[in-house]
Amino acid sequence: MAHKFVDNYREKGARKKLVDKLKERGIQDKSVLDAIGKVPRHYFFDETFWPQAYKDIAFPIGDGQTISQPYTVAYQSELLHIKKGDKVLEIGTGSGYQTCILLELGATVYTIERQENLYNRTKLVLPHIGYHANFYCGDGSKGISEQAPYDKIIVTAGAPFVPEILLKQLKIGGILVIPVGDEKSQKMLTVLRVSETDFEKFELDTFRFVPLVGDQAW
Numbered sequence: 001m002a003h004k005f006v007d008n009y010r011e012k013g014a015r016k017k018l019v020d021k022l023k024e025r026g027i028q029d030k031s032v033l034d035a036i037g038k039v040p041r042h043y044f045f046d047e048t049f050w051p052q053a054y055k056d057i058a059f060p061i062g063d064g065q066t067i068s069q070p071y072t073v074a075y076q077s078e079l080l081h082i083k084k085g086d087k088v089l090e091i092g093t094g095s096g097y098q099t100c101i102l103l104e105l106g107a108t109v110y111t112i113e114r115q116e117n118l119y120n121r122t123k124l125v126l127p128h129i130g131y132h133a134n135f136y137c138g139d140g141s142k143g144i145s146e147q148a149p150y151d152k153i154i155v156t157a158g159a160p161f162v163p164e165i166l167l168k169q170l171k172i173g174g175i176l177v178i179p180v181g182d183e184k185s186q187k188m189l190t191v192l193r194v195s196e197t198d199f200e201k202f203e204l205d206t207f208r209f210v211p212l213v214g215d216q217a218w
C-alpha cells in the first residue's frame, strides 16, 4: 500500500488518458467516467508501481487478491445506474477502489470483505483518502440482511450461481449485478426486481473474476 497520498500532474494526466481509453472501449455513462476521472487509483498501489496504476489492467494488491481492471469497474458501475442517495451493497471490498467509485456516484455504500487483513487495511485507508463507507467483515454471499433492502447490489467476485438470498435483499425496482460462471470465466448478469415475486435477468459480456467463496458460493 502506498504511504504517500499525493496526486501530481503526472498521475492526473494518466487518469485523463484512462478515461479516454474507457470511452473508446464503450463506457458511455458520463457520471461513471467522471468518477473514474476523480478517484486517485494510484493511492491503491505502492509508489514503485504508480506507473501501472492507470493502465487498464487488474493488479495484485497482496494477500493473493487483485484490484479489478478499470474497465470492469466502469462496466459494473454503469450497469448499476446509480442515483444520488442509492443504498448500495458491495460484496468483495478488496482494495476499496470500486467502493470509492460508488461513493463518487453518490451512493451510500455497505461493503463486505471476507478476508480480515484486507478488510482491516481498506477500512483504514479509505477514510484517510476521503471516502466514507460502512465496512463489514464476513461472508457476503449471504448479503447483509440487517441493513437490507438495497437499491443496488454489486458482487465483485465470480459466483457459481445467483444466491437467492441476495435477491431477497433487493428493493422492488432494485438491480443486482453479478458475474456468474465457472472458475475460468463468468458472464455478467443483471437481475432487476420487478415485483415481490418477479425478476428479470439479462446476460451480458464475459469476464474473469477471483472466486466468490462462501456459504452461497464456491
Ligand code: SAH
Pocket: 065, 066, 067, 068, 073, 091, 092, 093, 094, 095, 096, 097, 098, 099, 112, 113, 114, 115, 118, 138, 139, 140, 141, 156, 157, 210, 211, 212, 213, 214, 215, 217
Ligand atoms: N472490488 C474490488 C475487487 C476485489 S477482488 C476492487 O475494486 O479492488 C474480490 C474480492 O472479493 C476479494 O477481496 C475477495 O477476498 C472477496 N470475496 C470473495 N468471496 C467473498 C465473500 N463471500 N464475501 C465477501 N468478500 C468476498
